[in-house]
Amino acid sequence: MNCVGNTSYSLLLNGRFQGTFKGEQGLRQGDPISPLLFVLVMEYLSQRIQKAVGEKRFRYHPLCKKLKLTNLCFTDDLVIFCKGNEDSLIAIKEVLDEFSKTSGLPINFVKYQVHFGGVSQSIPLTQKINLSLGEFPLKYFRIPLRLTKWRLDDCGAILKKMKLKLHSWANKHLSYASRIQLIQSTLIGLWNYWIRVFLLPQSVIKEIEKLCWGFL
Numbered sequence: 001m002n003c004v005g006n007t008s009y010s011l012l013l014n015g016r017f018q019g020t021f022k023g024e025q026g027l028r029q030g031d032p033i034s035p036l037l038f039v040l041v042m043e044y045l046s047q048r049i050q051k052a053v054g055e056k057r058f059r060y061h062p063l064c065k066k067l068k069l070t071n072l073c074f075t076d077d078l079v080i081f082c083k084g085n086e087d088s089l090i091a092i093k094e095v096l097d098e099f100s101k102t103s104g105l106p107i108n109f110v111k112y113q114v115h116f117g118g119v120s121q122s123i124p125l126t127q128k129i130n131l132s133l134g135e136f137p138l139k140y141f142r143i144p145l146r147l148t149k150w151r152l153d154d155c156g157a158i159l160k161k162m163k164l165k166l167h168s169w170a171n172k173h174l175s176y177a178s179r180i181q182l183i184q185s186t187l188i189g190l191w192n193y194w195i196r197v198f199l200l201p202q203s204v205i206k207e208i209e210k211l212c213w214g215f216l
Helices: 034-052 088-103 122-129 153-168 176-195 202-215
Strands: 010-012 016-023 070-072 077-082 138-140 144-145
Touching: 034 070, 034 088, 088 122, 122 153, 153 176, 153 202
Parallel strands: none
Antiparallel strands: 010 016, 070 077, 138 144
């Protein structure tokens, strides 16, 4: 870990390096090794969760048991899947506390939320681990996740984004080819981003097509 703990920097002034100073917070932001370091640290967290699984302290979420899926992490987003029982929640809290002490990365539990599906004792469980109770839809990568199938009323976010973009383009004197290009590069791109995750209702698809044709 010398590349992380013993970093030093030098300032370039008028084409010359002016001395060195020690980095107090490890790697600088944007350092090429940062992505690799992130992967290593998150791999350690995943292994600690798997250790809790092996010790029977952590139970898989029923829909994740076949895949043995426990968590997803990307940049500053972390989602942990488990069975909605007290032992699993306590195990998660203990793993996160241990991870924080080992890595030196403070965890802000104020931002953490627990989302339950079909669990009647959700409030007492969250009180025992001192975490707030979240509500669906849960946003991940700016996409709302929900327990049931999507309906027209649930897709207000994607339709609102498209309408806002169309409104901003309406006052511009765009040619027909330019409008087609905007639809293909922006609106259709947004549409494709959503349908990779969800099966959008046919009524939503028709509404999107209606907006596109109206702009043309």
